[in-house]
Amino acid sequence: MDLRTVLVVGTGLIGTSAALALRKRGVRVLLADRDQGAVRLARELGAGEEWQPMKGGQAAQASERADLAIIAVPPAYVASELLELQRIDAARFYTDVASVKAEPIHRAAQLGCDLAAYVASHPLAGREKSGPGAAREDLFLGRPWALCPTEEADPEAKAAVLRLIELCGANAVEVSATDHDRAVAVVSHAPHVAASAVAARLADATDVALGLAGQGVRDVTRIAGSDPGLWLGILSGNASPVAEVLEAVANDLADAASALRALAEGDGTATNEITQLLKRGVVGHDRIPGKHGGPASSYAAVQVVIGDSPGQLARLFQVCDEVGVNVEDVRLEHAPGLPLGIAELSVEPDAAGALTEALRERGWQVP
Ligand SMILES: NC(=O)C1=CN([C@@H]2O[C@H](COP(=O)(O)OP(=O)(O)OC[C@H]3O[C@@H](n4cnc5c(N)ncnc54)[C@H](O)[C@@H]3O)[C@@H](O)[C@H]2O)C=CC1
Numbered sequence: 001m002d003l004r005t006v007l008v009v010g011t012g013l014i015g016t017s018a019a020l021a022l023r024k025r026g027v028r029v030l031l032a033d034r035d036q037g038a039v040r041l042a043r044e045l046g047a048g049e050e051w052q053p054m055k056g057g058q059a060a061q062a063s064e065r066a067d068l069a070i071i072a073v074p075p076a077y078v079a080s081e082l083l084e085l086q087r088i089d090a091a092r093f094y095t096d097v098a099s100v101k102a103e104p105i106h107r108a109a110q111l112g113c114d115l116a117a118y119v120a121s122h123p124l125a126g127r128e129k130s131g132p133g134a135a136r137e138d139l140f141l142g143r144p145w146a147l148c149p150t151e152e153a154d155p156e157a158k159a160a161v162l163r164l165i166e167l168c169g170a171n172a173v174e175v176s177a178t179d180h181d182r183a184v185a186v187v188s189h190a191p192h193v194a195a196s197a198v199a200a201r202l203a204d205a206t207d208v209a210l211g212l213a214g215q216g217v218r219d220v221t222r223i224a225g226s227d228p229g230l231w232l233g234i235l236s237g238n239a240s241p242v243a244e245v246l247e248a249v250a251n252d253l254a255d256a257a258s259a260l261r262a263l264a265e266g267d268g269t270a271t272n273e274i275t276q277l278l279k280r281g282v283v284g285h286d287r288i289p290g291k292h293g294g295p296a297s298s299y300a301a302v303q304v305v306i307g308d309s310p311g312q313l314a315r316l317f318q319v320c321d322e323v324g325v326n327v328e329d330v331r332l333e334h335a336p337g338l339p340l341g342i343a344e345l346s347v348e349p350d351a352a353g354a355l356t357e358a359l360r361e362r363g364w365q366v367p
């Protein structure tokens, strides 16, 4: 299925990121948003051209029909937007990118939308920032992108969405809307609420505590910085599955707190309960697939002390290049106010020994 012209409705983070990815692959992209400022910024970023919706202003048909329309607005507006676009025949096929799937599909059916031309979808990639300014053309590279065709869906509509996913460099995962919503409750929505609950503890933490914040708390709370309005819409659209996961998390937390109370009062056996939770956490963490959706990564981490001066990272990567070691990932840990930091390089386990040796030989401190 060839996508020559794609209409993006909602030029925020996700819509503009998809538009940029499509532009890179030579697709013509038309941009629309109820906020004209968002359209202008997306256009200036090179995401496409402004959509001229109506022929002659009053006509009941779109001035041109796109091959596919991507509805990238908050979940509650997906179905009404689909209805409106189908009313003016804006595109041959339609998809959306909302983080919840069952409710928008149900609402679209209720409103009488043409379900043959619509295949709902959801890229499992995003950021804690909103708007076109946060968009990235490579946001979806190697990421899962769910699609949830209904029984009514035309196979060509599905092919169009599969082509979109391919053009964005993502991996298509076909799943029913109900299974999708249960799955994302576990891997995205409940973790978001948990991150917010942890971050909320920091709202009145002392300056001393915040000054001691390291990478761990940043990792655990990053997504808590997201737009509360958007997330209220996401959580409301998947309320029961998310509540179920949160109840299980809350039980674990309550048990851990009681065990720690018992420990503080001298009951040494309480350590068992805590160890069990920590071990279950390791098992769960290790099951998260690595990049490109492959098996969980088992890279070795080589930690290197680096000085806070220009060119340090470039020199470090040069050593990796010299010894022919591919750096799979890099993480920087930097304590505010200190002249030193740690660069953690993820490499194939076989390469870690040689890299450590080469770095030490060249005077790098590898603890
Ligand atoms: N933020 C994230 O990391 C991810 C979000 N999503 C989903 O993508 C969709 C868009 O989210 P973001 O791009 O993050 O939000 P955003 O806030 O960056 O962009 C949403 C855009 O939609 C526009 N909009 C709202 N209602 C509209 C309407 N009725 N018609 C036209 N434009 C309208 C807004 O003006 C805004 O420009 C949501 O459904 C969200 O659930 C999916 C994956 C990741």
Ligand SMILES: O=C(O)C(=O)Cc1ccc(O)cc1
Pocket (backbone or CB within 6 Å): 098, 099, 123, 124, 125, 126, 127, 128, 188, 223
């Ligand atoms: O910021 C991140 O890492 C995310 O995972 C963001 C995200 C938010 C909402 C989604 O529906 C999918 C992904």
